[in-house]
Amino acid sequence: MFELLYNKINAVVEIKTEEFDYFKTLFTHKKLRKRQYFLHEGNICKHQAFVEKGILRSYTIDEKGSEHILQFSSEGWWAADLSSYLSDESSFLNIDALEDAELLLLSKPLWEQAMKEIPALEHYFRIIIQNHLVATQKRLLQSLAETADEKYNRFLQTYPACVQRLPQHQIASYLGITRETLSRVRKQAAGK
Amino acid sequence: MFELLYNKINAVVEIKTEEFDYFKTLFTHKKLRKRQYFLHEGNICKHQAFVEKGILRSYTIDEKGSEHILQFSSEGWWAADLSSYLSDESSFLNIDALEDAELLLLSKPLWEQAMKEIPALEHYFRIIIQNHLVATQKRLLQSLAETADEKYNRFLQTYPACVQRLPQHQIASYLGITRETLSRVRKQAAGK
DNA sequence: AAATAAAGGTGATGTATGTCACACTATTTA
DNA sequence: TAAATAGTGTGACATACATCACCTTTATTT
Numbered sequence: 001m002f003e004l005l006y007n008k009i010n011a012v013v014e015i016k017t018e019e020f021d022y023f024k025t026l027f028t029h030k031k032l033r034k035r036q037y038f039l040h041e042g043n044i045c046k047h048q049a050f051v052e053k054g055i056l057r058s059y060t061i062d063e064k065g066s067e068h069i070l071q072f073s074s075e076g077w078w079a080a081d082l083s084s085y086l087s088d089e090s091s092f093l094n095i096d097a098l099e100d101a102e103l104l105l106l107s108k109p110l111w112e113q114a115m116k117e118i119p120a121l122e123h124y125f126r127i128i129i130q131n132h133l134v135a136t137q138k139r140l141l142q143s144l145a146e147t148a149d150e151k152y153n154r155f156l157q158t159y160p161a162c163v164q165r166l167p168q169h170q171i172a173s174y175l176g177i178t179r180e181t182l183s184r185v186r187k188q189a190a191g192k
Numbered sequence: 193m194f195e196l197l198y199n200k201i202n203a204v205v206e207i208k209t210e211e212f213d214y215f216k217t218l219f220t221h222k223k224l225r226k227r228q229y230f231l232h233e234g235n236i237c238k239h240q241a242f243v244e245k246g247i248l249r250s251y252t253i254d255e256k257g258s259e260h261i262l263q264f265s266s267e268g269w270w271a272a273d274l275s276s277y278l279s280d281e282s283s284f285l286n287i288d289a290l291e292d293a294e295l296l297l298l299s300k301p302l303w304e305q306a307m308k309e310i311p312a313l314e315h316y317f318r319i320i321i322q323n324h325l326v327a328t329q330k331r332l333l334q335s336l337a338e339t340a341d342e343k344y345n346r347f348l349q350t351y352p353a354c355v356q357r358l359p360q361h362q363i364a365s366y367l368g369i370t371r372e373t374l375s376r377v378r379k380q381a382a383g384k
Numbered sequence: 385a386a387a388t389a390a391a392g393g394t395g396a397t398g399t400a401t402g403t404c405a406c407a408c409t410a411t412t413t414a
Numbered sequence: 415t416a417a418a419t420a421g422t423g424t425g426a427c428a429t430a431c432a433t434c435a436c437c438t439t440t441a442t443t444t
Contacts, residue, residue, distance in 0.1 A: 062337040070329055083326045115318075119311055126307075126318040133325045134275045137262055140332045144368040145254040148401070167421060176336040181401055183423055340431070359391060373431060375393055 032097040039095040047105040048080035054101025069174040224289040231287040239297040240272035246293025261366040
């Protein structure tokens with residue numbers, strides 16, 4: 001049940017078996033069916049979720065009613081409205097399941113307790129947050145610099161596995177283009 | 193000399209005087225004149241810089257030759273090409289000074305040593321990186337959702353101090369719009 | 385103080401991408 | 415297995431913003 005989490009942590013830091021055994025006890029389990037919500041915008045994000053199975057998407061809805069996807073979280077990744085989770089303010093993200101999903105949930109008090117008691121865990125979280133920041137910065141610059149076509153092709157290269165699993169309009173929304181534009185980009189690419 | 197850094201750290205974690213006295217010894221000083229570079233794209237980013245005075249900007253140049261600003265770093269903030277600093281690979285960012293600047297430089301080996309020896313520092317860096325991630329995620333979503341006009345107005349609200357110090361074309365580049373568009377947005381706003 | 389470079393403004397024109405509308409197919413759900 | 419819902423494709427048209435070109439004003443530099 002916790003192998004994936006254990007492997008993910010161990011790929012970054014060395015954690016002792018007894019430390020991890022303790023860490024495990026802090027989680028609760030949750031299953032979501034496809035299209036069920038983990039978090040609704042406006043609520044407080046009380047847990048962060050480690051994805052054991054399935055894919056979650058985190059997105060906002062702007063005033064014009066369009067969705068903008070911040071993130072997909074598949075097996076081995078974390079999902080949360082960080083801003084809400086950290087500050088206890090209401091969330092601006094919606095998080096739902098694009099496939100049936102199994103999650104490990106961790107509340108903020110228990111998370112902080114764990115990091116306090118086990119320095120290796122604070123180290124682990126610093127590292128993954130750092131990597132996440134680097135990836136987000138690159139994505140931001142790419143979203144400023146690239147055309148629709150370039151964005152899609154980079155996505156294909158970067159997340160080949162996701163392309164299979166995700167409907168196109170979700171990818172379009174992640175890339176910041178419309179589904180129509182993505183459809184035309186794909187048609188063009190196929191012509192070559 | 194180190195008061196600002198001390199205050200910034202202490203606003204987040206409690207660090208002991210002797211711990212900070214040790215931490216201080218790991219830095220070197222550097223002054224930059226306006227328009228001088230801290231980092232050229234392609235080089236390895238050997239240091240992260242804490243800004244004591246002045247403003248740095250971090251930016252990329254895309255294939256078409258346009259600049260895209262990732263970040264301004266003024267007093268009390270850090271600057272680096274994180275991706276390069278963390279992985280020892282060549283940087284994709286340029287970092288230069290928009291005003292005469294004074295920096296405190298910290299190499300990666302000494303940074304990691306400090307965090308290892310002083311858990312409060314690892315905690316501090318986790319927190320500021322986390323906040324940075326939250327801010328970057330919000331900016332990414334805003335860049336997808338907002339018009340040129342909305343972007344500029346949000347910038348005015350979020351960084352009123354910077355608006356005074358920065359030339360408009362730098363702000364435009366940060367917002368992902370052209371200087372011409374920003375000029376027209378401002379004209380329109382002034383008309384009301 | 386003159387020369388040079390940087391910053392800012394504005395019109396004319398171009399274009400990538402969005403919007404709307406409708407058709408078709410695949411997948412759920414009852 | 416029928417009905418409903420979700421996903422995809424494509425044409426006609428609209429538009430926000432970029433590009434280009436040129437000019438004025440304000441800082442630097444010598």
